[in-house]
Amino acid sequence: MSATIEIRDVAKIFRQFSGMFSAPRMVRAVDGVSLTVPAGGCFGIVGESGCGKSTLARLILGLHPASSGDILVDGRSLMAMPRRERARLIQPVFQDPFSSLNPRRTIHDIVGLPLAAQGISGKETTKRVHAMLERVGLRSEMAGRLPAQLSGGQRQRVAIARALVLGPRIVVCDEPTSALDVSVQAQILNLLAELRRDMGLTLVFISHNLAVVEHICDEVAVMYLGRVVEHASTDALFRAPTHPYTRALLASVLTPEPGLGIPDVGLGDSYPDPANVPPGCRFHPRCPMVTDVCRTEIQVPRRVGERVVECMLA
Amino acid sequence: MSALLEVNGLRVRFNEKAEAVRGVSIAVNKGETHCLVGESGCGKSVSALAVMGLLAKGGIRTADTLSFAGQDLRGLTESQMSRLRGDKMAMIFQEPMTSLNPAYTIGSQMAEVRLRHRGGSKREALDRAAALLGRVGITAPGLRLGQFPHQLSGGLRQRVMIAMALMCDPDLLIADEPTTALDVTVQAQILRLLMELQAELGLAILLITHDLGIVARMAHRVSVMYAGKVVESASAEALFAAPTHPYTRGLLDCVPIPGKIARGAQLGSIPGTVPRIPLGFQGCGFRDRCAHADASCATGVPAQSRAPGHDYACRLPAGWTTEQAA
Amino acid sequence: MSIRKIAATIGAVIVLGVLLMAVFAPLIVPHDPFAQDLNLRLVPPSFMEGGRSDHFLGTDQLGRDYFSRLIYGSRISMLIGLATVITSGLIGITLGMLGGFIGGRADMVVMFIITCRLSIPLILVALAVVSLVGSSLTVVVMTLGLLLWERFAVVTRTTVMQVRTLDYVAAAWAAGCSRSHILLREVLPNIVHHLVVVATLEMAIAILLEAALSFLGLGVPPPLPSWGLMISEAKDYMFFSPWVIMVPGVSLFVLVLGINFLGDGLRDMLGATRDA
Ligand SMILES: Nc1ncnc2c1ncn2[C@@H]1O[C@H](COP(=O)(O)OP(=O)(O)OP(=O)(O)O)[C@@H](O)[C@H]1O
Ligand SMILES: Nc1ncnc2c1ncn2[C@@H]1O[C@H](COP(=O)(O)OP(=O)(O)OP(=O)(O)O)[C@@H](O)[C@H]1O
Ligand SMILES: [Mg+2]
Ligand SMILES: [Mg+2]
Numbered sequence: 066m067s068a069t070i071e072i073r074d075v076a077k078i079f080r081q082f083s084g085m086f087s088a089p090r091m092v093r094a095v096d097g098v099s100l101t102v103p104a105g106g107c108f109g110i111v112g113e114s115g116c117g118k119s120t121l122a123r124l125i126l127g128l129h130p131a132s133s134g135d136i137l138v139d140g141r142s143l144m145a146m147p148r149r150e151r152a153r154l155i156q157p158v159f160q161d162p163f164s165s166l167n168p169r170r171t172i173h174d175i176v177g178l179p180l181a182a183q184g185i186s187g188k189e190t191t192k193r194v195h196a197m198l199e200r201v202g203l204r205s206e207m208a209g210r211l212p213a214q215l216s217g218g219q220r221q222r223v224a225i226a227r228a229l230v231l232g233p234r235i236v237v238c239d240e241p242t243s244a245l246d247v248s249v250q251a252q253i254l255n256l257l258a259e260l261r262r263d264m265g266l267t268l269v270f271i272s273h274n275l276a277v278v279e280h281i282c283d284e285v286a287v288m289y290l291g292r293v294v295e296h297a298s299t300d301a302l303f304r305a306p307t308h309p310y311t312r313a314l315l316a317s318v319l320t321p322e323p324g325l326g327i328p329d330v331g332l333g334d335s336y337p338d339p340a341n342v343p344p345g346c347r348f349h350p351r352c353p354m355v356t357d358v359c360r361t362e363i364q365v366p367r368r369v370g371e372r373v374v375e376c377m378l379a
Numbered sequence: 380m381s382a383l384l385e386v387n388g389l390r391v392r393f394n395e396k397a398e399a400v401r402g403v404s405i406a407v408n409k410g411e412t413h414c415l416v417g418e419s420g421c422g423k424s425v426s427a428l429a430v431m432g433l434l435a436k437g438g439i440r441t442a443d444t445l446s447f448a449g450q451d452l453r454g455l456t457e458s459q460m461s462r463l464r465g466d467k468m469a470m471i472f473q474e475p476m477t478s479l480n481p482a483y484t485i486g487s488q489m490a491e492v493r494l495r496h497r498g499g500s501k502r503e504a505l506d507r508a509a510a511l512l513g514r515v516g517i518t519a520p521g522l523r524l525g526q527f528p529h530q531l532s533g534g535l536r537q538r539v540m541i542a543m544a545l546m547c548d549p550d551l552l553i554a555d556e557p558t559t560a561l562d563v564t565v566q567a568q569i570l571r572l573l574m575e576l577q578a579e580l581g582l583a584i585l586l587i588t589h590d591l592g593i594v595a596r597m598a599h600r601v602s603v604m605y606a607g608k609v610v611e612s613a614s615a616e617a618l619f620a621a622p623t624h625p626y627t628r629g630l631l632d633c634v635p636i637p638g639k640i641a642r643g644a645q646l647g648s649i650p651g652t653v654p655r656i657p658l659g660f661q662g663c664g665f666r667d668r669c670a671h672a673d674a675s676c677a678t679g680v681p682a683q684s685r686a687p688g689h690d691y692a693c694r695l696p697a698g699w700t701t702e703q704a705a
Numbered sequence: 706m707s708i709r710k711i712a713a714t715i716g717a718v719i720v721l722g723v724l725l726m727a728v729f730a731p732l733i734v735p736h737d738p739f740a741q742d743l744n745l746r747l748v749p750p751s752f753m754e755g756g757r758s759d760h761f762l763g764t765d766q767l768g769r770d771y772f773s774r775l776i777y778g779s780r781i782s783m784l785i786g787l788a789t790v791i792t793s794g795l796i797g798i799t800l801g802m803l804g805g806f807i808g809g810r811a812d813m814v815v816m817f818i819i820t821c822r823l824s825i826p827l828i829l830v831a832l833a834v835v836s837l838v839g840s841s842l843t844v845v846v847m848t849l850g851l852l853l854w855e856r857f858a859v860v861t862r863t864t865v866m867q868v869r870t871l872d873y874v875a876a877a878w879a880a881g882c883s884r885s886h887i888l889l890r891e892v893l894p895n896i897v898h899h900l901v902v903v904a905t906l907e908m909a910i911a912i913l914l915e916a917a918l919s920f921l922g923l924g925v926p927p928p929l930p931s932w933g934l935m936i937s938e939a940k941d942y943m944f945f946s947p948w949v950i951m952v953p954g955v956s957l958f959v960l961v962l963g964i965n966f967l968g969d970g971l972r973d974m975l976g977a978t979r980d981a
Binding site for chain 2: 113216247273275336
Binding site: 123126127128148149150151152153155156157159160161164165166167168169170175178179181182183224227231 | 871872873875878881882883886894
């Protein structure tokens with residue numbers, strides 16, 4: 066399969082100033098990620114809060130400059146690409162349907178924004194906006210409304226319409242359903258799956274809901290503290306998780322099956338801090354299988370069969 | 380034996396236009412976890428706050444029965460209520476940051492709860508706090524006692540909240556979405572902790588959540604709420620094995636269950652969105668979204684029983700199927 | 706209607722009233738505000754003992770009609786208030802947007818300028834400038850305008866910083882919108898309600914400062930009737946003719962109160978987007 070997105074050893078380090086006289090904290094939000102996202106699929110990224118998922122998404126979208134590394138789409142570097150051209154290629158859908166729409170502009174203007182940025186205006190915009198609204202399941206009369214007059218699910222549909230109105234090849238969804246109720250979440254997931262099939266999109270789907278990821282993604286990358294610790298096809302990953310963190314993550318998924326109780330994850334209570342990365346394997350302070358080597362030796366991604374794992378025990 | 384917490388016909392409204400809770404009945408027994416599940420805005424938190432007597436200003440509560448350990452809560456004064464709160468009935472909130480005071484250390488806040496209700500020396504209270512922090516799986520409790528809330532991660536703060544709720548050996552613990560803000564791994568740890576504590580101390584837990592996974596794994600009994608009413612109430616096994624109210628069935632169809640539904644297949648979904656129910660509303664609150672609603676749904680909702688302890692509020696017969704209803 | 710809405714309405718009525726008064730002053734005044742009549746000095750208002758029906762608010766120490774002077778004085782107050790807000794707003798909002806939107810080094814420079822401005826003693830500098838350059842309307846407006854921008858800058862900077870991180874701004878970047886589009890169409894409309902409050906606050910402060918300068922004899926030069934100047938001129942007579950100080954004093958108080966009420970009301974009105 067041809068690669069759409071190629072992420073090459075990308076890192077993003079934020080400097081956090083904590084005071085005039087103390088040294089800035091270096092937050093290693095994304096710390097050397099290499100991934101290949103195949104064309105036309107749904108690529109899931111999972112991991113706990115603060116592990117760098119959103120930062121990676123923003124790097125792909127070009128909203129942050131990378132500290133190092135490169136991201137290529139069809140062999141062309143995104144860093145060098147003009148923003149307007151990149152907009153025609155990649156579009157985002159964000160998590161919070163309240164903050165992702167400008168509260169002071171009408172739905173028409175919001176969905177038409179990417180068109181306006183490309184210099185398209187007037188009748189053409191209206192025509193395409195209306196068509197797009199219908200496509201995501203909204204009536205075109207909604208175009209005149211303000212975001213405040215819409216429900217959370219409707220807002221998320223508007224955000225999807227905005228992302229698709231230019232006909233991009235890649236859509237990066239950063240937790241698009243986390244803020245929604247289950248009944249609405251199902252509607253949005255169905256819509257995304259349908260649009261992906263019909264428009265031949267490549268979806269990058271970030272979520273911490275593993276059941277959802279398992280349901281709609283073909284490939285999954287698991288992130289921990291700024292790095293991808295395991296990357297495999299959904300089947301392989303969910304059938305036989307290899308990295309200890311992936312195992313813990315999958316073990317803690319609570320499917321609605323009564324009588325199974327709550328699993329013991331065995332991760333302890335220490336929480337990772339991206340400004341203070343532990344030496345050796347960065348998962349070792351919480352790893353139930355930790356050995357002495359893990360405390361000192363830095364892990365590198367290894368290919369094990371069809372998957373890539375960053376654990377020497379795998 | 381009567382239940383530890385018994386609520387019947389609980390109603391809450393904040394203004395003349397809408398009723399947030401419209402006749403909720405729940406019973407929680409000793410040593411039992413009762414889950415209250417439903418979508419955002421259906422009145423779960425308001426019900427819990429009404430039981431605790433913690434409604435925001437302007438909230439008006441009425442109930443047919445509201446008793447805790449045989450004591451009628453309706454007639455209690457605010458000071459009697461506050462003596463009960465944090466003592467025999469404790470509550471944990473969704474966002475631990477807003478319920479911990481940022482200006483005081485963990486230790487002094489925990490000790491304060493004990494001293495207020497039970498007296499004794501500060502030393503004893505702190506010792507108990509340290510013991511409980513250890514019990515909820517916090518390493519180095521001595522260190523944590525001296526820290527401020529903002530120095531702890533979300534998971535740690537939630538553990539502190541649980542330990543704090545246990546300071547006076549409560550009989551009833553009301554937990555309002557205690558893990559929604561947390562990562563799945565931390566969530567599993569916190570929920571496991573609650574289960575262990577329950578087994579150990581015989582706690583009754585009223586657990587509020589919108590996550591059906593949590594319900595399935597934690598609950599002995601489940602009450603499904605929709606638009607301010609309990610629409611179905613059953614034991615966890617019965618509810619998942621034989622969901623009867625159309626809303627419950629719709630809700631269960633919405634969540635992808637690996638193995639049950641093929642990857643990439645359409646998920647079931649409930650069309651429309653949660654309505655606002657005006658005061659004096661008649662009939663079933665779900666009828667606008669229900670595929671099986673008919674004219675009778677606009678006037679009244681029969682309370683039916685599928686089996687002993689499995690009640691639902693719908694006109695459809697217990698074993699209805701989609702074809703029959705249509 | 707809530708108390709806040711009532712207050713806002715009262716504020717709007719006051720400000721609008723004074724504004725109309727200022728604009729149409731030549732049409733409303735019953736007398737020439739500059740015409741002296743030394744035979745009729747310090748006549749009390751018509752509703753007081755010894756008042757005359759043709760001088761509604763009496764006359765001042767030079768026998769000029771007080772009501773007419775009050776109306777002409779509103780012109781000075783409004784003019785100073787508006788002109789100062791426009792000048793200081795332009796400076797402050799520009800600086801604030803630069804710092805808040807671009808961030809990094811630009812922000813450090815902006816913060817430095819703000820800190821410098823904050824360490825300048827406002828009244829002293831205003832006094833020094835006016836006494837050096839000489840007092841005229843333009844000098845007062847320019848001095849106040851150049852000194853009163855820091856609140857605009859601080860508020861703009863912080864609110865822009867907040868809005869800048871919101872997802873709809875990120876979406877606009879990803880859509881390929883230009884910087885100026887994002888700043889003017891996405892960010893600015895969402896901070897306007899904060900700026901309106903600052904603007905009203907600054908306007909009230911400018912009006913009061915002008916009054917203070919005029920009181921010290923360093924504001925607008927006589928015989929222009931400014932409310933502050935009227936208070937200043939009246940101070941020698943206040944024990945025997947208290948209304949000469951009451952009338953402009955109360956007017957000033959009511960106007961400043963009205964402006965603040967209006968500001969709060971506008972903020973509530975413009976800020977309400979969530980639950981429309
Ligand atoms: N603009 C920024 N400046 C400084 N630090 C940042 C910035 N953005 C993110 N970070 C830090 O980088 C780390 C990764 O953040 P990121 O938002 O990518 O996590 P995430 O995996 O998306 O988490 P979540 O599941 O909570 O959304 C966090 O520790 C965060 O505090
Ligand atoms: N203080 C209040 N004043 C007015 N209305 C309120 C107040 N608190 C809650 N409500 C209303 O009561 C209804 C139920 O709210 P509640 O907080 O119980 O929902 P919930 O089921 O807990 O939802 P969530 O899952 O979002 O927490 C909502 O429609 C809400 O708008
Ligand atoms: Mg994120
Ligand atoms: Mg709630």
